Each structure stands twice: as C-alpha cells, then as structure tokens.
Amino acid sequence: MKKNNLNFFIAVLTIFILCFAFLSGCSAKEEQIKIWVGSEARDFYEKKMDEWVARYNAANDKPFAYTVAVESVDTGSAAAKFLDDMDAGADIFTIAHDNLGRLIAGASSIGPVTDQNLLRQIQNDNPSIFYDVIKGTVSGTEYTFGIPYRSQALVLYYNKDHLTVDDVKTWEGVWAKARSLGKQSVSINGDDGYNNSFIVLATRASDNTPIADLYIDKVLTNCNFNSDLAVATMQWGQRFFTDTSPDGRVYYGARKASDSGWEVELATEASLSMIGGAWNFNAARAALGSKLGIATLPHFTLTAADVAGTNTAAGTEMKSGTFADTVMFVMKKYAQGDKKAEYVQQILTYLSGKDVQEQAFNEINNLPAYKNARTEFAGIRADSLEGLVARVQLEMFDSGRAQPFGANTRMNNWYYSQGAPAIVLDILTNARDTSGSPMYDTTAKIRDGMAVIETIWRTGRRPE
Numbered sequence: 001m002k003k004n005n006l007n008f009f010i011a012v013l014t015i016f017i018l019c020f021a022f023l024s025g026c027s028a029k030e031e032q033i034k035i036w037v038g039s040e041a042r043d044f045y046e047k048k049m050d051e052w053v054a055r056y057n058a059a060n061d062k063p064f065a066y067t068v069a070v071e072s073v074d075t076g077s078a079a080a081k082f083l084d085d086m087d088a089g090a091d092i093f094t095i096a097h098d099n100l101g102r103l104i105a106g107a108s109s110i111g112p113v114t115d116q117n118l119l120r121q122i123q124n125d126n127p128s129i130f131y132d133v134i135k136g137t138v139s140g141t142e143y144t145f146g147i148p149y150r151s152q153a154l155v156l157y158y159n160k161d162h163l164t165v166d167d168v169k170t171w172e173g174v175w176a177k178a179r180s181l182g183k184q185s186v187s188i189n190g191d192d193g194y195n196n197s198f199i200v201l202a203t204r205a206s207d208n209t210p211i212a213d214l215y216i217d218k219v220l221t222n223c224n225f226n227s228d229l230a231v232a233t234m235q236w237g238q239r240f241f242t243d244t245s246p247d248g249r250v251y252y253g254a255r256k257a258s259d260s261g262w263e264v265e266l267a268t269e270a271s272l273s274m275i276g277g278a279w280n281f282n283a284a285r286a287a288l289g290s291k292l293g294i295a296t297l298p299h300f301t302l303t304a305a306d307v308a309g310t311n312t313a314a315g316t317e318m319k320s321g322t323f324a325d326t327v328m329f330v331m332k333k334y335a336q337g338d339k340k341a342e343y344v345q346q347i348l349t350y351l352s353g354k355d356v357q358e359q360a361f362n363e364i365n366n367l368p369a370y371k372n373a374r375t376e377f378a379g380i381r382a383d384s385l386e387g388l389v390a391r392v393q394l395e396m397f398d399s400g401r402a403q404p405f406g407a408n409t410r411m412n413n414w415y416y417s418q419g420a421p422a423i424v425l426d427i428l429t430n431a432r433d434t435s436g437s438p439m440y441d442t443t444a445k446i447r448d449g450m451a452v453i454e455t456i457w458r459t460g461r462r463p464e
Contacts, residue, residue: 032067033344036081036093039072044364045351046070052350066343075327079103082110091332091344092351097133097146097325100406104136104145111333112143115345118352122147125354127371130326132218133402146328146406148369149352149360153396154198154322155389156186157284158273159266160293168273168293171240171253171300171320178272179252182245186254187262187274193421194323196256198275198297199237200424201321203399204229205299210321210401214415214457218407223457225450228310233318234427234446236306241428256425263287278367281389294388296395297322309443324400326369367393414460420453 037045049068057063071090073081079099082089086109095103103110113119122134126148134146158168162181167173171185178185189195203210211230216222224230240253258265265271266287275297276284285292297320304314329348334341350356354376357368362379367390373380380390405412414420425431427440427449440446455463 031065032069033092033340033347034090035068035070035347036073036078036090037070038075038094041360041364041366042070042072044360048351048356048359049347052347064343066340068347086332089332091340092329092348093331094327095146095330097130097148097328098403098405098412100133100136100145100330101409101412103330104138105409108136108138108145108333110145110330111341112138112145113147113331113345113348115342115349118147118345118349119144121349121353125352125370126326127369127397129324129397129400129402130369133326133404133406134328136407137218145330146326147330147348147352148326148328149357150327150366151325151369151393151397152277152279152327152367153324153393153400154195154275154277154297155392155396156273156295156297157266157276157280157288158293158295159269159288159291161291162269162272163293165293165295168295168298171298174272174298175240175243175253179243181272182250183269184251184253184255184265184271185240185273187265187271188254188257189262189274189276189280191257191421191425193416193424195275196421196425197323198320199233199428200225201323201401202233202300202318203321205317205319208319208399211318214401215404215407215411218404220408220410220414221458223454225454225457226447228307228312229316230450231443231447232302232307232310232312232316234450235308235443236300236302236318237428238430238440238446239306240300242430254428256429278365278389278393281365281385285385292385294385294392296392309447319399322396322400323403324397325402328369361390410460414457418456418460419462420456423449423453423456 035045035049049070053064053068073093075094075096078093079095079102082093113122122144130148134148135142135144156168163174163177167177174185200212201210209229211227211233213222213224241255243253244251262271262274263283266274266284274284300318302312302314302316302318307314329352331344331348354370357370358377358379360366361368361377365386368377374391374394380387405415427446430438430440433439440449452462
C-alpha cells in the first residue's frame with residue numbers, strides 16, 4: 001500500500017507540475033505585446049518601446065503589465081504570416097495598405113481602431129489621400145483599420161553630369177539630351193503595373209484629371225481606361241518607348257526593363273535616369289555617386305501626332321503619375337472590453353505620432369506619413385540627399401494617388417496579376433505578333449488594347 005500511495009503521489013505531483021508549466025506558459029503569452037516591423041527598423045522601434053515602457057512605469061504606481069517584443073518580419077509577408085497563425089501573430093504589425101483587403105475579408109482578422117485619441121490623430125495628421133485606403137467595410141459598417149506612419153512614391157534618379165535641373169522638368173528635355181548624346185532617356189525598374197505606371201497614372205497638368213480611373217468609390221467595376229485623353233497619352237508613351245537609333249541598338253526614350261538592369265545602365269551611363277522609389281536610393285547612389293540628382297517625375301506635352309484620332313487638343317500638358325502610398329500599422333482583433341486593446345492603441349498612438357515619425361526619418365530614413373513633414377521636419381528640409389529624396393517623394397504626393405486596392409482582394413489581383421501590365425507594355429512598345437506584324441500601330445488598335453485592359457481591371461479576365 002505504501003508503494004502504491006507513493007506512486008499515486010508522484011503521479012499527482014507530476015500532473016500538477018505539468019499543469020502549472022502549461023498555465024505559466026499561457027500566462028506569459030497573454031502578458032506579452034508583440035510588434036512586427038521590417039528588419040531595418042527593428043532596433044529603432046525596440047528602443048522607442050523601451051522608452052515608452054519606462055515613461056509608463058515612471059507615471060504609474062504599478063509597472064506595465066506586459067512585456068514588449070519587437071520582431072523583424074518583412075512588410076510584404078507580414079499579413080500572410082499573421083493569417084497563417086493569428087493566435088501566434090503579432091498584436092501590432094506593419095503592412096502596405098493594399099494588403100488590407102485580405103485581412104478584413106469575411107468577418108475580419110484584425111481589429112478596428114476604437115480609441116478616440118488615436119482616431120483624432122489619424123484624421124489630423126495624415127494627407128487626405130490616405131483617408132479612404134486605411135478604412136474597410138465589415139458586415140455593412142465602415143471602420144478605420146490602418147494607422148499610417150510611413151509613406152512612399154516614385155521619383156526620378158538622374159545623372160547630373162548630363163542633365164540639368166531644367167532638363168528634368170520635362171520628358172522632352174531629358175529626351176532631347178539623350179538623343180544628342182546617343183543615350184537612353186530613362187530606365188524602367190520593372191515591367192509590372194507599379195514600376196511601369198508613370199504613364200498609366202498620368203494626369204492633365206491643368207486640373208489633375210487622371211487618364212485612368214481605378215476602382216472609384218471602392219467599386220470593382222468603376223474603372224475607365226478608354227477616354228480620348230487616355231488614348232492620346234498612351235500614343236505619346238508609344239512614341240517615347242519606340243524612338244530608337246537607326247540601327248535599333250539605342251532607345252532614345254524609355255525601354256522595357258533590360259536584362260542588364262537599371263543599376264548597370266546608370267553606372268555605365270547608357271541611360272541618363274531611372275524611375276524608382278526610396279528602396280532604390282542606396283543602389284542609385286552607388287551607381288552614380290556624386291553625379292546623383294533626384295527630381296519629381298517629369299511633365300510632358302501631347303503633340304499633334306499624339307492626339308491623332310482623339311478630341312484631345314495638341315499642346316495639352318501632362319504630369320507623370322505615381323502611386324503615393326502609406327505603410328501602416330494594424331492590430332490584432334481583441335474581445336470586446338479586453339484591456340490589452342486599450343494599451344495596444346496607446347502604443348499605436350505613440351509609434352505613429354509625428355515625433356516618432358521624425359525620429360524614424362532621422363535615424364533610419366523612414367519617409368513619414370505626417371502631412372506637414374515637408375515644412376516641419378528639419379531633416380527633410382536639410383541640404384542632403386536623404387532630405388532631397390524625402391522632399392521629392394512628398395512633392396509627388398501632390399499629383400499621386402494611393403493604391404485603391406485594400407478594399408477588396410480582387411482589385412489588387414486584377415490590376416497586377418491578370419495580364420493587364422503586359423498589354424500596357426505591348427502598347428507602349430508596339431509589340432509584334434507571331435507573324436512579325438505590329439499589334440498597336442493605329443489609334444484604333446491602341447484603343448482596342450486599352451479596352452481589354454479596362455475589362456481586365458473590372459472583371460479579372462479578358463473580354464470574350
């Protein structure tokens with residue numbers, strides 16, 4: 001009996017220890033606030049959270065009830081990683097705003113902002129073009145899900161040895177200099193619908209009328225790419241992309257992305273400029289060194305040849321376009337009344353505030369989302385390349401638009417992945433069919449090709 005009692009006691013003790021360890025593990029998990037940011041930003045935001053917790057502890061009788069873990073997760077993959085295991089996912093994580101649709105589909109996998117201080121800060125501190133793309137509708141009600149804290153836009157990196165500040169104000173100025181030197185005007189970073197979007201997203205300079213309507217009012221079918229202004233602009237684009245030397249070896253205007261890559265084309269001075277984002281800045285500086293110039297994407301003017309077959313007036317001035325986007329924080333969905341949601345939103349108010357945004361620009365070169373950063377942040381006003389690339393990106397916001405793809409996952413897929421960017425490139429380059437005949441050598445053919453693009457944007461497939 002004694003042996004049996006001892007065995008029984010050992011068994012009960014073992015179960016008790018295992019249960020205690022299990023419950024302790026659960027408690028530790030519940031007492032942690034996990035934050036995901038890009039690897040380049042992890043150390044900065046870890047430092048900011050250490051400061052926030054220290055201030056909280058100094059101002060309160062009890063220390064902050066949660067440990068804070070800041071982890072490195074790529075911005076492009078954070079949404080997918082969170083959806084793979086939402087229980088283990090971060091309380092706060094970074095996404096590009098066009099990923100919002102997949103996170104709020106159905107019943108929504110993330111939580112809306114409810115803290116009134118944070119909602120006021122979002123409304124007061126951000127440019128108006130962000131207001132719609134940070135919101136989503138769930139079960140018939142619209143909520144704010146995104147908290148902007150970074151932004152990005154495409155700019156022109158150019159060779160100052162060959163192009164002046166006046167040259168880069170217009171594509172015609174760049175183009176003329178390229179022809180005189182026997183060089184290429186501009187390298188395109190990629191043939192996709194983002195990197196090769198400066199023509200599709202162009203606007204009329206006089207009134208900012210866009211040539212392409214994309215998912216207006218977040219409606220899948222609200223797209224248009226067949227107006228006379230759009231056709232004339234694409235005809236200008238075709239002229240720009242197909243102007244070559246007599247032997248066909250040099251593209252005086254633009255060309256599709258090459259096998260050698262834009263870095264080589266800039267470094268060897270085969271090309272005078274390239275269109276890229278802040279993520280290309282270090283590579284552009286490495287390619288050009290002290291010759292690096294940075295400017296907004298140039299204007300261009302439609303000629304009589306460009307407006308042929310349309311009712312658009314020759315001499316119409318156009319502005320190159322860009323997606324002007326926010327990178328934003330989102331948060332895990334909590335049960336109603338969960339105290340953790342209150343603390344998470346206090347942290348989000350702090351991390352997305354203009355003071356931390358300014359520090360993030362100064363320390364890790366994050367372009368702020370704060371609408372007055374151009375005038376208020378000393379680092380952006382500074383006479384430095386980092387300040388210049390920030391100022392130019394923010395200037396592009398004046399004629400840019402936020403990607404309208406966060407409301408519905410199909411929008412992103414249909415715009416980027418169902419063949420529309422390839423048709424855009426075929427029109428611009430006047431691609432040839434299998435028999436060698438040009439496919440888009442008349443206004444009618446260009447208009448037909450643009451109608452196909454519009455149908456893909458609206459339905460996700462080519463017309464029957």
